[in-house]
Amino acid sequence: MSDPRRRIPRTDALLDDPALSPATALLGRHTVKTVVLAIQDRARAGQIPPEDVLPAVLGELPKRPMSISPVLNATGVIIHTNLGRAPLSPAAVQALIDAAGYTDVEFDLSTGARARRGAGALAAIRDAVPDAGDVHVVNNNAAALMLCACALAQDKEVVLSKGELVEIGDGFRVPELLASSGARLREVGTTNRTTVCDFAEALGEKTGFVLKVHPSNFRISGFTSTPALRELTELGVPVVADIGSGLFGPHPGLSDEPDAASALQAGAALVTASGDKLIGGPQAGLILGEADLVHQLRRHPVARAMRVDKLVFAALEATLRGPESPVKAALRTPHASLRERAERIASSLQESGVDATVVDTESVVGGGGAPGVPLWSAAVSVPADYLPRLRSAGVVGRLEHDRSILDLRAIPETDDRRLMGLVMRCR
Numbered sequence: 001m002s003d004p005r006r007r008i009p010r011t012d013a014l015l016d017d018p019a020l021s022p023a024t025a026l027l028g029r030h031t032v033k034t035v036v037l038a039i040q041d042r043a044r045a046g047q048i049p050p051e052d053v054l055p056a057v058l059g060e061l062p063k064r065p066m067s068i069s070p071v072l073n074a075t076g077v078i079i080h081t082n083l084g085r086a087p088l089s090p091a092a093v094q095a096l097i098d099a100a101g102y103t104d105v106e107f108d109l110s111t112g113a114r115a116r117r118g119a120g121a122l123a124a125i126r127d128a129v130p131d132a133g134d135v136h137v138v139n140n141n142a143a144a145l146m147l148c149a150c151a152l153a154q155d156k157e158v159v160l161s162k163g164e165l166v167e168i169g170d171g172f173r174v175p176e177l178l179a180s181s182g183a184r185l186r187e188v189g190t191t192n193r194t195t196v197c198d199f200a201e202a203l204g205e206k207t208g209f210v211l212k213v214h215p216s217n218f219r220i221s222g223f224t225s226t227p228a229l230r231e232l233t234e235l236g237v238p239v240v241a242d243i244g245s246g247l248f249g250p251h252p253g254l255s256d257e258p259d260a261a262s263a264l265q266a267g268a269a270l271v272t273a274s275g276d277k278l279i280g281g282p283q284a285g286l287i288l289g290e291a292d293l294v295h296q297l298r299r300h301p302v303a304r305a306m307r308v309d310k311l312v313f314a315a316l317e318a319t320l321r322g323p324e325s326p327v328k329a330a331l332r333t334p335h336a337s338l339r340e341r342a343e344r345i346a347s348s349l350q351e352s353g354v355d356a357t358v359v360d361t362e363s364v365v366g367g368g369g370a371p372g373v374p375l376w377s378a379a380v381s382v383p384a385d386y387l388p389r390l391r392s393a394g395v396v397g398r399l400e401h402d403r404s405i406l407d408l409r410a411i412p413e414t415d416d417r418r419l420m421g422l423v424m425r426c427r
């Protein structure tokens with residue numbers, strides 16, 4: 001009797017099998033070989049018969065040569081930091097592909113000379129906020145704040161309200177970030193109340209700038225007061241306004257959210273914002289404001305360590321110049337249309353034997369934006385035990401009253417069929 005292990009296909013034969021050639025083209029020979037070796041080991045251990053080695057390899061191959069996988073965001077949180085914040089528009093996605101190879105990101109094709117890096121994206125921001133004398137882009141809003149501190153407050157003081165000592169997430173705090181630049185922090189006022197006099201008393205020779213941070217991920221209510229930006233800018237020192245979510249102008253549905261144009265009109269010397277929150281673009285930190293200050297930031301040695309790549313410039317420009325971003329679309333989708341979609345999805349699921357119902361929910365902007373602003377939404381509700389299976393299939397919902405809630409607010413209508421298909425597979 002021959003040992004069945006002798007019938008296990010050899011590594012080279014497997015790797016050269018035409019059935020694996022699409023995978024080799026997509027994943028590379030090394031990745032495919034890693035899977036082949038693991039499956040051969042299982043066959044040698046007698047866990048699978050030799051004939052099943054090739055099918056098992058095909059079943060175990062990863063879908064793509066990277067571990068980040070796309071998910072459907074059924075959490076009802078539009079800007080979800082753990083899910084990558086803003087999803088890019090199709091125009092921005094195309095821009096990433098177009099910019100992936102050699103590009104003229106820092107080159108003038110008409111003269112053959114070096115050109116200003118990312119000039120098109122910078123112009124798009126200036127066009128969106130004409131009040132800005134100049135603009136600069138760094139890796140994220142935290143980097144934007146850090147650069148302000150390095151360039152404008154080295155060995156000087158950053159004066160800010162105790163009520164605005166914000167933690168931005170994952171244990172990172174704005175004050176500690178600023179202090180690590182070598183700037184000294186001068187906290188004024190109290191957690192709930194700070195007056196313009198508190199600021200005035202703290203200003204002097206040592207002041208680098210006054211920082212106004214938008215308390216974007218929490219809300220203090222009750223006996224509170226904090227000076228308006230305009231009152232601070234009248235104190236005669238530069239004011240840097242961290243607006244967080246990055247609206248360019250006022251948004252009718254988000255009246256408490258600060259915006260860059262209004263902050264500059266109120267006299268802010270510089271405004272900093274994230275590119276991947278309400279702007280709906282790639283991760284970036286935008287700095288807008290007085291031209292001489294922006295120039296000072298851009299020429300500071302640390303700026304080079306915060307430089308964004310061509311992909312960010314490409315996606316940012318396409319986000320600003322192209323059609324509406326998915327974040328804006330999600331924000332303005334009316335409740336009635338979400339409800340209609342939820343009903344359609346739920347009734348299809350019911351026909352397939354899934355215990356699915358429709359529920360009205362409250363979705364939120366998220367990502368440190370518009371805390372306390374609920375957005376009426378609609379969701380498909382399926383049994384609680386679907387939740388982990390759905391998550392493994394790439395659908396992230398939430399558990400509520402012992403049901404899995406799949407909120408449609410952050411799911412584009414074009415993904416409804418995909419959502420239905422994935423729920424059915426979890427039956």
Ligand SMILES: *Cc1c(COP(=O)(O)O)cnc(C)c1O
Binds near residue numbers: 243284
């Ligand atoms: C989100 C946020 C930050 C951090 O921005 P990143 O782009 O994530 O670095 C800083 N300040 C405020 C007010 C924010 O909302």
